[in-house]
Amino acid sequence: MTTPTPVSGPHTHAPGGIATDMTWVALALLPATAFGIYLFGWPALNLLLVTVTSALAFEAVCLKLARRPLRPALSDGSALVTGLLLALTLPPWSPWWIGVLGAGFALVVGKHVFGGLGQNLFNPAMLARVALLISFPLEMTTWVIPQPLFTPGAPGFLEGVAITFAGAPVPDALTGATVLGQAQTGLSQDLGLSRSLEGVYDPLHQALGWIPASLGEGSALLLLAGGMVLLARRIIPWEIPLALLGTLALLATAFMLVDPECHAGPGLHLSSGGVLLAAFFIATDPVTSPATRAGRLLFGAGCGLLVFVIRTWGGYPEGIAFAILLMNAMTPLIDHYLRPRTFGRTRRGRPLEPTQTAPDGAGRRP
């Protein structure tokens, strides 16, 4: 046995914490959120407020039940971001109880049952979205065509309140299928993609978000910009979005080249169904994603592969929520096999000689 030589520890201090990160995430989501509210009008704003408020309320109730202090957990913004992310993935004209039930499921079953922030196995917002989609298939697939605020066709404030809180029916004329839904319906009727997407898929509208979609999933450009801010601030790791989007784009391109009439191209796949929102803001949740670079690459690639598989051969036209939940479930396994290097040891677990420069890559950041 060698005598241990004292080596100074890592004393670098990173300022900031959960609250700072969560604030940045919320800020990065702000452009896409604001644009979503502009596109879908007052009902969308009502839904957003209901969801975020009830997320905070459920967080407070759970903390109270667990006899934990309210202030630190409520002010760190994690419940707020969960509520915000959930609201952004809901159909914008959903009734209020969708938001309340979803926030309750996310916070109670998705987070506090496991022991609160940092203990949960699954991303709470995605868990709630899937629970809502399975429980209320009708409400969760009623997509409205964009009705921007202050345009003639848009509902006024009172009409918005009626749509969100009083269950005023959404006129059929205002609803439409999502691009992915349209593609799947078309394929099931043996129409080619070029015919079933005629007049529905327009790359420019798709990039701007001028499409029937969830509250915040639409605008590809604004989501991309928000994601870039988080990447630049190093709040999210680059591996997960890169691997997710790269895998999905690669698969989409390969299948499109084989048969363009049956498989949509990478542009459609990446810009629709909330893939960008999920890749930058949801799959990167530090609690439910792996800890190492290799693990994150694997995690992101797995999400991309599953999205493609679910969209192409599955029953649901959109699959990102399921994909993320399935890969969340794999995270403990990935972390078991791909572990970060222990400080002061080589990757194989042998102690480092204090003076020796590390042989196999030790000394790099894990």
Added chain:
Amino acid sequence: MTFAIRPLLQDYRQLFRDGLWDNNVVTGQLLALCPLLAVTGTATNGLGLGLATTFVLVASGLLVSLFRGIITPEVRIPVFILLIASLVTLVDLVMNAYLYAMHQALGLFIPLIVTNCAILGRAEAFASRQPVHRAVADGLAMGLGFTLILVVLGAVREIPGQGTLFADARLLLGEGFAWMELTLIPDYRGLLLMILPPGAFLALGFILAGKRVLDARRSARTAPQGATAATP
């Protein structure tokens, strides 16, 4: 030979206490989860499977305990399974003949009572070493405890799931029990999640947590001084 009635009653009380609460098949031993999760879409289905299982538990306790002197340890497991399987076949045929609709609703899970680990577990751990009267009492207690959880879980899933309680009870218990069929929320569109398998896991998780909270409160009340009780 004196026949002391008081210790016997106390003994039975302990057996029932174990079966219904402390050592409940589901909440105490975490056995028999497969049929539990699969059939509790409604409280009536839970009640049906619970009663069938209770009958098998009582009868298998009786038979195993009766023959415990002549079953050699080497072949005990196949013999127990043989006894249990005969009883389950009996239940299966009787239900098919007289409760056809219920039999259809419970489907495969009636024959699968054979593989219910709670039954083999009680035969092995209890009935094969106990006198007949205790084995029968234990089978009844365990069966009623299982039925209790089945009905509670069925109700917890059925009420939010489809807004009713004991729907179709008359299929199981006859026309006289039509009053049990309650519609708690009229014109309810249903919460599909609770009827589907994930709802069973969620509800069971909350029931297990609830029992632990109650037990912790009870032990904190009975022993307030000394050892620190676990906070729920």
